[in-house]
Amino acid sequence: MQYRIDKKSGNKLSVLGFGCMRFPRTLAGADVPKTGRLITEAVAGGVNYFDTAYVYGSSEEVLGTILEKNSLRDKVHIATKLPLILCRSPQDFDKFFNKELERLRTTYIDYYLLHMLTGMDQWEKFRSWGIEDWAAQKKKEGKIRQFGFSFHGSQGEFLNLLEAYPWDFCQIQYNYTGENFQAGKTGLEKAGALGIPVIIMEPLLGGRLAQPPREAEAIFKKAENAKSPAEWALRWVWDHPEATVVLSGMNDIKQLEENLRLADSAREGAITEQERGVYKEVLEAFNASYKVGCTGCNYCMPCPRHVNIPGCFAAYNISFSLGWVQGMQQYATSATLTSGQTGSASNCIKCGKCEQHCPQHLPIIRSLEGVRKRMEPPPVRFALSVARILLGNKKKREV
Helix, strand or coil: CCEEECCCCCCEEECEEEEHHHCCEECCEECHHHHHHHHHHHHHCCCCEEECCCCCCCHHHHHHHHHHHCCCHHHCEEEEEECHHHCCCCHHHHHHHHHHHHHHCCCCEEEEEEEEECCHHHHHHHHHCCHHHHHHHHHHCCCEEEEEEEECCCHHHHHHHHCCCCCCEEEEECCCCCCCCCCHHHHHHHHHHCCCCEEEECCCCCCHHHCCCHHHHHHHHHCCCCCCHHHHHHHHHHCCCCEEEEEECCCCHHHHHHHHHHHCCCCCCCCCHHHHHHHHHHHHHHHCCCCCCCCCCCCCCCCCCCCCHHHHHHHHHHHHHCCHHHHHHHHHHHHHCCCCCCCCHHHCCCCCHHHHHCCCCCCHHHHHHHHHHHHCCHHHHHHHHHHHHHHHHHHHHHC
């Protein structure tokens, strides 16, 4: 196992982290015996970072039970998250945090995140609720060791958030198909320059990059020293020195064994120029199925109606290359229901400001209409309408 240093705390973290959202399940619920084997073998293989969250079903409780049963708590770093989307008042901070301590059977959290922070508006809201003082008190008490956030928003918002608070770490989505998606490479490098450790989620896009489209898989197979698609994807992320930990949601022993093998040689700057050519060819195969040639440069942002334009287009393109369900998952986290101001395509009022700044001269307004039709069918549109009404009423009550 290779390790990288968290420059804020000095902690030595395994380059492979265990993402706990997709623990094995049976029809009756969590498969605790199978999960227990995965966790104990992961720790034996050198994994020392486990990422869970309040909203991951029984994940926290299962993880806590297994760590306690096997006396592993002091050998690992637990990361879990405050569910911002469920918080209705400052009192909820303690309510959720204390419940998480109980579920995880621990007295402290090593890495505590604000879950799904989307931008400065949301941060300022929780800041007005006293989140900074709350976190400082918990750190003083030793109940939180490191305080950070997981991000689902536009690149510009991420860059602003990085300097809004002295974060101990952050977590972003990053993979070879999304170099300009959400925080993107620019955000990753900015965090690195500020000395903020970066935890990488979705390096395999929920497993979809382990089984990419046939055209992309064929390119990987014909490459010299051919590797599995999963290996190509993980090595690409590990090649970045700013990536402190790369999370993988392993729910099968074969996946764990392969990832442990790969993590033994995971080093930055290890990808050759010939291999970069393979990634370029694979991306071209992906891009052939894309409908909008957006590069995620963010010159169109901010939108006066809060449309996350690059996020909408990235999710829209993924819905064609990897399937509608995967695209919809991306759309939900980056453009719609994860913040007080939805960033969906249906917010567009066709003002044209975005098109004035697009260096590629894309027909953004027309393309957003295509996004709306594909990603917001009637059931989704109804859910969005209800969410907007509820959010509007909530804001009135807060005022």
